[in-house]
Amino acid sequence: xxxxxxxxxxxxxxxxxxxxxxxxxxxxxxxxxxxxxxxxxxxxxxxxxxxxxxxxxxxxxxxxxxxxxxxxxxxxxxxxxxxxxxxxxxxxxxxxxxxxxxxxxxxxxxxxxxxxxxxxxxxxxxxxxxxxxxxxxxxxxxxxxxxxxxxxxxxxxxxxxxxxxxxxxxxxxxxxxxxxxxxxxxxxxxxxxxxxxxxxxxxxxxxxxxxxxxxxxxxxxxxxxxxxxxxxxxxxxxxxxxxxxxxxxxxxxxxxxxxxxxxxxxxxxxxxxxxxxxxxxxxxxxxxxxxxxxxxxxxxxxxxxxxxxxxxxxxxxxxxxxxxxxxxxxxxxxxxxxxxxxxxxxxxxxxxx
Amino acid sequence: xxxxxxxxxxxxxxxxxxxxxxxxxxxxxxxxxxxxxxxxxxxxxxxxxxxxxxxxxxxxxxxxxxxxxxxxxxxxxxxxxxxxxxxxxxxxxxxxxxxxxxxxxxxxxxxxxxxxxxxxxxxxxxxxxxxxxxxxxxxxxxxxxxxxxxxxxxxxxxxxxxxxxxxxxxxxxxxxxxxxxxxxxxxxxxxxxxxxxxxxxxxxxxxxxxxxxxxxxxxxxxxxxxxxxxxxxxxxxxxxxxxxxxxxxxxxxxxxxxxxxxxxxxxxxxxxxxxxxxxxxxxxxxxxxxxxxxxxxxxxxxxxxxxxxxxxxxxxxxxxxxxxxxxxxxxxxxxxxxx
Ligand SMILES: [Zn+2]
Numbered sequence: 001x002x003x004x005x006x007x008x009x010x011x012x013x014x015x016x017x018x019x020x021x022x023x024x025x026x027x028x029x030x031x032x033x034x035x036x037x038x039x040x041x042x043x044x045x046x047x048x049x050x051x052x053x054x055x056x057x058x059x060x061x062x063x064x065x066x067x068x069x070x071x072x073x074x075x076x077x078x079x080x081x082x083x084x085x086x087x088x089x090x091x092x093x094x095x096x097x098x099x100x101x102x103x104x105x106x107x108x109x110x111x112x113x114x115x116x117x118x119x120x121x122x123x124x125x126x127x128x129x130x131x132x133x134x135x136x137x138x139x140x141x142x143x144x145x146x147x148x149x150x151x152x153x154x155x156x157x158x159x160x161x162x163x164x165x166x167x168x169x170x171x172x173x174x175x176x177x178x179x180x181x182x183x184x185x186x187x188x189x190x191x192x193x194x195x196x197x198x199x200x201x202x203x204x205x206x207x208x209x210x211x212x213x214x215x216x217x218x219x220x221x222x223x224x225x226x227x228x229x230x231x232x233x234x235x236x237x238x239x240x241x242x243x244x245x246x247x248x249x250x251x252x253x254x255x256x257x258x259x260x261x262x263x264x265x266x267x268x269x270x271x272x273x274x275x276x277x278x279x280x281x282x283x284x285x286x287x288x289x290x291x292x293x294x295x296x297x298x299x300x301x302x303x304x305x306x307x308x309x310x311x312x313x314x315x316x317x318x319x320x321x322x323x324x325x326x327x328x329x330x331x332x333x334x335x336x337x338x339x340x341x342x343x344x345x346x347x348x349x350x351x352x353x
Numbered sequence: 354x355x356x357x358x359x360x361x362x363x364x365x366x367x368x369x370x371x372x373x374x375x376x377x378x379x380x381x382x383x384x385x386x387x388x389x390x391x392x393x394x395x396x397x398x399x400x401x402x403x404x405x406x407x408x409x410x411x412x413x414x415x416x417x418x419x420x421x422x423x424x425x426x427x428x429x430x431x432x433x434x435x436x437x438x439x440x441x442x443x444x445x446x447x448x449x450x451x452x453x454x455x456x457x458x459x460x461x462x463x464x465x466x467x468x469x470x471x472x473x474x475x476x477x478x479x480x481x482x483x484x485x486x487x488x489x490x491x492x493x494x495x496x497x498x499x500x501x502x503x504x505x506x507x508x509x510x511x512x513x514x515x516x517x518x519x520x521x522x523x524x525x526x527x528x529x530x531x532x533x534x535x536x537x538x539x540x541x542x543x544x545x546x547x548x549x550x551x552x553x554x555x556x557x558x559x560x561x562x563x564x565x566x567x568x569x570x571x572x573x574x575x576x577x578x579x580x581x582x583x584x585x586x587x588x589x590x591x592x593x594x595x596x597x598x599x600x601x602x603x604x605x606x607x608x609x610x611x612x613x614x615x616x617x618x619x620x621x622x623x624x625x626x627x628x629x630x631x632x633x634x635x636x637x638x639x640x641x642x643x644x645x646x647x648x649x650x651x652x653x654x655x656x657x658x659x660x661x662x663x664x665x666x667x668x669x670x671x672x673x674x675x676x677x678x679x680x681x682x683x684x685x686x687x688x689x690x691x692x
Contacts, residue, residue: 023408028408030450031447032407034405034450035440035453037453037457038452038457041456051476056411057406060410061407068422100487133364134361134367134418135364135365165448295616
């Protein structure tokens with residue numbers, strides 16, 4: 001008997017797999033970075049807004065999917081204005097702190113009320129100033145949505161002794177992803193919360209384990225004023241290193257896992273999907289060694305560290321689309337952004353994705 | 354000369370190969386496909402071209418939302434003079450990068466050596482006494498009850514110290530008002546510190562450690578010198594100027610930036626603080642000598658304090674600490690010339 005099918009089953013429309021690439025180089029970026037800092041100092045800080053835009057443009061413009069790269073469009077003058085306003089707020093806050101600390105509580109209240117707005121605005125600013133192939137991204141999240149995702153869910157997680165933390169994490173990711181659009185096409189994420197529970201559980205175990213080791217090594221005392229012999233000092237040093245790795249490493253590790261999870265469960269429109277396979281170990285190593293080497297080199301390796309991270313992250317991400325991305329259309333966009341978005345961007349709240 | 358690249362219709366991600374032309378009269382920028390069909394055209398002035406940056410593709414944006422992009426950076430600079438990007442040329446030169454590095458290092462050094470201390474000094478001078486009072490109140494309030502308890506010294510001893518305090522305060526003709534606060538501080542141990550408004554806190558533990566009145570005089574003169582030079586206020590300003598400058602220059606308030614500068618920032622802060630301590634020691638030595646007392650008493654007292662708090666090995670490396678090494682302080686005090 002011939003078991004071969006008579007005709008090949010209906011093949012799905014040929015899909016394109018495009019792994020992202022970062023094509024910038026550390027040497028090239030170093031020169032751009034250092035010259036821009038010098039110009040910023042010469043202009044007493046005014047040029048910093050232009051420097052920031054050039055930096056962003058360099059990273060966006062060297063991140064390729066297929067034949068095309070992203071583009072960053074923010075106007076330096078508006079960033080400068082936003083910064084001036086944000087700086088004024090910081091100054092007012094510090095003055096309050098120095099003169100009548102009783103009123104500090106009022107500032108915290110004000111900040112809490114403004115936080116959802118800041119988050120919403122900075123996400124919108126980032127999205128609207130990003131484009132790929134002549135089509136801009138957009139963000140439609142609301143104040144109330146940010147309030148729920150970033151304040152109410154977090155409070156609920158704290159009240160329930162962190163047992164709802166994965167749900168809070170998912171609420172943040174949903175707010176971020178599901179309100180984002182590429183042109184007229186919406187992103188849609190559906191994240192299995194069970195996986196998040198597993199990852200958070202692992203991170204918790206790692207931190208608890210590290211705590212146990214630290215307490216074991218130091219006997220629970222960390223009094224640096226007490227005279228101590230060599231062995232005790234060595235044990236303390238090991239404990240401190242261990243603690244640093246656990247407390248900074250666990251979040252980095254967790255960050256890579258949850259990043260993969262979110263991206264692997266995100267669609268753009270009906271047909272475009274994403275794949276991310278960041279290695280948590282490697283990502284943690286990159287974050288750590290970047291901080292360490294930047295510190296040791298007095299900042300000189302900062303450009304190299306940024307390029308290295310961008311290159312690795314790009315390598316790990318793939319976009320799967322049915323065919324060419326040419327079908328995407330942009331939204332008719334209201335002209336001009338509000339000042340609020342630039343103010344928010346000063347605080348540079350980074351949401352990871 | 355036409356430039357090869359890609360054309361995107363208004364608001365669309367669909368790309369087609371195309372070429373960019375400048376019309377013969379130099380007034381219009383046109384995009385045509387391989388067959389010569391006109392895809393986009395607009396007066397040159399209404400078209401925006403992105404500035405050159407590294408090897409990034411250049412984008413030519415038409416007012417109607419159409420876009421042309423090309424990787425030929427030199428080609429577009431030749432076609433549209435005036436878009437040659439002086440900044441990009443600066444950013445390509447290794448020699449200029451090295452020069453920038455030197456300039457930044459020099460500016461940073463000047464800023465740390467002169468900029469921060471001088472502006473903090475100026476700010477401290479311009480701070481109204483009422484503000485100093487508020488800051489001092491806040492500092493005290495934060496410590497009172499937790500670290501600072503009411504003094505347990507006998508009344509006679511308290512009076513004796515107050516008399517010494519008034520005497521030492523009288524030596525100094527700076528016109529500053531001082532006030533003495535005696536506090537029991539079992540968790541802090543032997544210590545004394547000056548608040549910005551002239552109040553000086555001395556712990557019972559320090560009083561009990563002093564073997565002679567001259568030793569106490571030395572400590573009081575040292576703290577009064579801190580008040581005279583507004584060291585307290587100046588260090589508050591110095592501590593906030595560096596992070597503010599970093600945030601302003603780099604525009605980067607991210608965790609990564611903060612973490613990488615945390616260590617140098619701490620080192621610079623403690624260097625400033627050591628300088629203040631030295632100044633206070635020097636002033637105290639001059640004052641003591643002028644009254645016919647020997648600064649060596651203060652030196653001996655400092656050595657006893659270190660022995661008590663840190664044992665024979667000393668209190669750790671001096672380049673990390675807020676105070677210079679005790680041995681160096683003691684030697685300097687003993688050498689202090691009579692004036
Ligand atoms: Zn002192």
